[in-house]
Amino acid sequence: DDAINAAVALLEGNEPTASGSYNNGAIDVPAIQSPVVTVDKNNVVAALIDSGYYNAADFTGLDASAAPVDAGEVAGKVGIVLPTKDEPRWVQDEARFQEALVAAGYEVEILFSQGDSAKELANVEDLITKGVEVIIITPHDGTAAAAAAEAAQAAGVQVISYDRLIRDTDAVSYYVTFDSIAVGAQQAQYLVDNASGTGNPLYLYAGAASDNN
Structure with a gap:
């Protein structure tokens, strides 16, 4: 929801409240860091469903009823470009962005780049x-993605970099992210607290070099 709130603030002519900054190689980009939450069986509903990250309808045994929201008059338009439709996480984000922004009175269009930077630029231009x-x-x-951000900036459109930082450009207004170091610390602590026995190797997997997380 931090990305949604930042977009709404910009549309209303306000400055989102940043909690820090990240240097992207060109400028210090104001950053809005989402809190890190450890999810277990005791808080899964509050953390994943009540927060809006998942829909209750995605789960069995939960009350999925919800009253429809009258979006009213459209107050502005937000464009969203997500990296792929092949991973559930981004499909879930698509649904949340659509639901929350329309409920807030904004028109929204969401496009997917399918892992292709050229398509990403074309989506932004569209x-x-x-x-x-x-x-x-x-x-x-x-x-x-700097080229896409600069195309938006040239057209007077503000850019929010979401989850992954757009690098080497001054065309990014805000970066919405999480504290990846805190996430790693919590993951490691879970292993320390729950690993049993000896001789069980732990493997560290890293993501793409193009992803600052």
């Missing part, structure tokens, strides 16, 4: 021609 005022981008490649 959204610009459709009159969006703010674009939220989760870049496939943080460095390659």
Whole structure:
């Protein structure tokens, strides 16, 4: 929801409240860091469903009823570019962005780049021609996405880099992220607290070099 709140603030002419900054190789980008939450059986509903990250309808045995929201008059338009539709996480984000922004009175269009930086740029250019005022981008490649951010900036559109940092450009207004170091610390602590026996190797897997997380 931090990316949604940041987009709404910009559309309303306000400055989102940043909690820090990240240097992207060109500037210090104001950052909005989401809190790190450890999810277990005792808080899974509050953390994943009540928060809006998942829909109750995605689960069995839960009350999925919800009253429809009257979005009313459209107050502005937000464009969102997500990296792929092949991973459940981004499909879930698509649903949450759509639901929350429409409920807040904004028009929203969401496009997927399918792991292709050229398509990502084309998506941003398409959204610009459709009159969006703010674009939220989760870049496939943080460095390659600079071209998309600069195209938006040239058109007077503010850019929010979401989850992954767009690098080597001054065209990013805000970066919505999480404290990845805190996440790693919590994951490691869980292993320390729950690992049993001896001789069980632990493997560290890293993501793509193009992802600053």
